Amino acid sequence: MTISSAEMQSVLYELFLKYGFSETRAKILADTHTENTLMGVNSHGVNRVPAFINLVRKGIIKINEEAEPVDAFGSIERWDGRYGSGVINARKCTDRAIELAKAHGMGLVALRNTNHWMRGGAYGWQAADAGCIAILFTNTQPNMPPWGGRDSRIGNNPFIVAIPRAEGHVVLDMAISQFSFGKIQEYALKDEKLPFAGGWDENNELSDDPVELRKKQRGLPIGYWKGSALSMILDMLATLLSAGDSTYKISQKEEETGVSQIYLCIDPGKFSDPNISEKLLNEIIDYTHDVPPMNSGDKVYYPGERALMNRERNLANGMIVDDKIWREVMELVNQ
Amino acid sequence: MTISSAEMQSVLYELFLKYGFSETRAKILADTHTENTLMGVNSHGVNRVPAFINLVRKGIIKINEEAEPVDAFGSIERWDGRYGSGVINARKCTDRAIELAKAHGMGLVALRNTNHWMRGGAYGWQAADAGCIAILFTNTQPNMPPWGGRDSRIGNNPFIVAIPRAEGHVVLDMAISQFSFGKIQEYALKDEKLPFAGGWDENNELSDDPVELRKKQRGLPIGYWKGSALSMILDMLATLLSAGDSTYKISQKEEETGVSQIYLCIDPGKFSDPNISEKLLNEIIDYTHDVPPMNSGDKVYYPGERALMNRERNLANGMIVDDKIWREVMELVNQ
Numbered sequence: 001m002t003i004s005s006a007e008m009q010s011v012l013y014e015l016f017l018k019y020g021f022s023e024t025r026a027k028i029l030a031d032t033h034t035e036n037t038l039m040g041v042n043s044h045g046v047n048r049v050p051a052f053i054n055l056v057r058k059g060i061i062k063i064n065e066e067a068e069p070v071d072a073f074g075s076i077e078r079w080d081g082r083y084g085s086g087v088i089n090a091r092k093c094t095d096r097a098i099e100l101a102k103a104h105g106m107g108l109v110a111l112r113n114t115n116h117w118m119r120g121g122a123y124g125w126q127a128a129d130a131g132c133i134a135i136l137f138t139n140t141q142p143n144m145p146p147w148g149g150r151d152s153r154i155g156n157n158p159f160i161v162a163i164p165r166a167e168g169h170v171v172l173d174m175a176i177s178q179f180s181f182g183k184i185q186e187y188a189l190k191d192e193k194l195p196f197a198g199g200w201d202e203n204n205e206l207s208d209d210p211v212e213l214r215k216k217q218r219g220l221p222i223g224y225w226k227g228s229a230l231s232m233i234l235d236m237l238a239t240l241l242s243a244g245d246s247t248y249k250i251s252q253k254e255e256e257t258g259v260s261q262i263y264l265c266i267d268p269g270k271f272s273d274p275n276i277s278e279k280l281l282n283e284i285i286d287y288t289h290d291v292p293p294m295n296s297g298d299k300v301y302y303p304g305e306r307a308l309m310n311r312e313r314n315l316a317n318g319m320i321v322d323d324k325i326w327r328e329v330m331e332l333v334n335q
Numbered sequence: 336m337t338i339s340s341a342e343m344q345s346v347l348y349e350l351f352l353k354y355g356f357s358e359t360r361a362k363i364l365a366d367t368h369t370e371n372t373l374m375g376v377n378s379h380g381v382n383r384v385p386a387f388i389n390l391v392r393k394g395i396i397k398i399n400e401e402a403e404p405v406d407a408f409g410s411i412e413r414w415d416g417r418y419g420s421g422v423i424n425a426r427k428c429t430d431r432a433i434e435l436a437k438a439h440g441m442g443l444v445a446l447r448n449t450n451h452w453m454r455g456g457a458y459g460w461q462a463a464d465a466g467c468i469a470i471l472f473t474n475t476q477p478n479m480p481p482w483g484g485r486d487s488r489i490g491n492n493p494f495i496v497a498i499p500r501a502e503g504h505v506v507l508d509m510a511i512s513q514f515s516f517g518k519i520q521e522y523a524l525k526d527e528k529l530p531f532a533g534g535w536d537e538n539n540e541l542s543d544d545p546v547e548l549r550k551k552q553r554g555l556p557i558g559y560w561k562g563s564a565l566s567m568i569l570d571m572l573a574t575l576l577s578a579g580d581s582t583y584k585i586s587q588k589e590e591e592t593g594v595s596q597i598y599l600c601i602d603p604g605k606f607s608d609p610n611i612s613e614k615l616l617n618e619i620i621d622y623t624h625d626v627p628p629m630n631s632g633d634k635v636y637y638p639g640e641r642a643l644m645n646r647e648r649n650l651a652n653g654m655i656v657d658d659k660i661w662r663e664v665m666e667l668v669n670q
Contacts, residue, residue: 104441105410106443148626148628154623161568223557224557226509232619232638235619241468243607248622266411281575287583292485294539298484
């Protein structure tokens with residue numbers, strides 16, 4: 001079915017109010033879940049709402065808590081998320097990193113004890129809208145084996161880099177896994193193989209069969225041993241700077257909660273002429289856009305370009321939402 | 336043949352003096368090339384010396400220039416490498432980023448107009464030795480097609496993350512390509528296939544055949560489209576913050592020169608108890624080390640662990656150096 005962003009915002013706002021969030025918090029949550037869906041990331045937009053409400057009901061996400069600073073030195077700060085909503089904490093910590101960047105050129109907030117931030121790219125766009133470069137990442141529960149190991153002990157640790165640009169921000173938003181388990185499920189539902197290996201099957205072989213991959217959640221890091229090492233070191237940075245829980249500690253909980261995150265912002269306006277910056281960015285974009293395609297019809301996109309295309313299309317035509325998901329959301333509202 | 340680190344240092348020091356470097360600069364260069372070889376990275380240690388001298392002779396690397404600051408705001412600075420040696424510029428900019436981190440919690444130096452820094456990990460170890468976390472990267476000439484494109488228009492842009500640790504620093508040092516062309520050459524010499532696809536052959540197919548891959552230098556980014564986007568955005572960050580040359584501009588030169596780099600340091604000691612930090616890091620290392628192996632005999636390493644093992648072995652037994660390379664070096668010294 002098709003839903004307009006205004007309708008989704010209004011329904012979700014009601015829902016979050018009903019489950020006890022304050023008006024301000026309910027609005028941030030409704031706006032962010034809607035924005036994520038507009039950008040084409042339903043998996044971390046509307047589709048994730050029922051699971052989020054479930055964690056609220058269980059008391060794992062604390063509706064009356066939000067991130068507070070616990071320590072500071074110059075341009076770096078440590079915050080405690082107090083197990084509040086990951087989205088609300090992420091919005092707040094991104095704002096604080098932007099403030100620090102405006103004051104010092106650069107700012108870093110290390111956040112512990114927070115919850116899933118849904119679509120990390122949302123905070124990249126937030127920083128870029130404020131004129132800041134952002135580097136953001138989070139640890140997660142384990143869902144990939146470290147290279148050479150059999151069991152999942154590293155997280156897919158989404159990693160975001162955002163660069164402000166007048167014609168459309170450049171935003172990389174990627175997990176360190178080659179495919180998310182959400183994406184693997186989509187292939188399974190379509191009865192298709194993955195285009196490349198996405199994890200390990202029960203015989204400890206790399207596999208592109210989504211049905212096999214879903215039996216044991218052992219995803220493949222991008223670049224094999226390279227992504228394995230990158231995932232590990234992102235977990236170390238987030239854990240160390242926030243003095244928070246690592247993927248190891250998160251693995252010992254029944255649900256994924258209390259994750260650790262980094263919000264690093266840089267204000268390029270401090271010594272860059274925006275016109276020159278724009279020219280330098282466009283030079284890189286044009287050079288890669290203009291490449292002859294590998295196969296006829298292929299096209300090269302800059303990071304974030306397709307998200308913007310999704311947004312424009314969804315604003316014009318409404319968002320396509322799974323019937324079953326929307327029914328679940330409406331039932332939660334009307335229950 | 337086997338060479339001790341003392342012998343290599345002394346020979347290289349003579350060599351760099353002979354080609355006009357000051358005593359201070361010759362020592363930095365000799366030490367860094369030796370250290371890179373000790374760490375097991377001959378390709379960016381002793382093996383690279385003849386090519387480096389060639390660039391010095393051509394005047395592409397300016398022996399009497401080094402990086403100087405051109406602009407500053409708070410914890411971020413922009414430096415100009417003045418086409419000096421990439422190693423000397425990198426040592427200087429890493430030191431400056433460390434200083435800024437000690438003063439502000441965090442420091443960033445964006446460097447333009449520099450030359451190849453050899454092994455990026457060297458500066459990660461430098462920062463970690465000073466108690467700092469470091470995130471460092473460089474752009475390069477194009478050597479991989481952007482995802483969907485046919486020609487190489489993105490660089491393999493080495494990316495380094497270092498974390499200080501009493502028992503041995505954790506240092507990730509990876510290019511964004513799945514395999515370097517140096518590594519692909521090694522497989523060709525051994526007449527072996529790569530373990531995974533490493534680039535595109537002449538029929539625009541992904542290939543694991545090193546002979547085919549060397550015909551057209553079209554490497555594969557880690558994680559296919561993900562590494563392609565990561566390479567692009569690292570180039571953007573380095574170019575924008577340094578107001579330097581992008582991979583596009585570098586592609587228009589006859590030789591790779593005038594690259595752009597980022598040196599970001601964070602001082603975790605500003606609010607972390609070193610004992611707690613060590614415990615948190617070891618928790619992650621132990622959890623991944625202790626994983627049952629995928630195949631009997633497999634072992635999981637933390638990033639940088641094998642470099643340290645190489646160093647210990649090479650310090651004890653001397654470094655194994657290709658006879659032909661060492662002969663070339665000695666000829667350059669005695670010419």
